[in-house]
Amino acid sequence: MVAAMGLGISYAVWAPGEIQTRLLIGGLIVPLAWGGAMAWTLADSRILRAAAVLVGTSIIGFGAAMLKGLT
Structure with a gap:
């Protein structure tokens, strides 16, 4: 979940x-990346x-994300 949030x-x-x-x-990338990461991990x-x-x-x-910041 944390990796997916980082990507999003x-x-x-x-x-x-x-x-x-x-x-x-x-926000839409997070559940897709989370599902992909879970499937790959399993x-x-x-x-x-x-x-x-x-x-x-x-x-x-x-x-x-921290390098640029949300501006």
């Missing part, structure tokens, strides 16, 4: 366009690899 917030911050459109699409036989990728995605997503 990062999209809302960095994508071009009006703020309302960016927030809407960023299908992967190595839980540590899945955990490492999700933690890395969270750090990169929130880090990118």
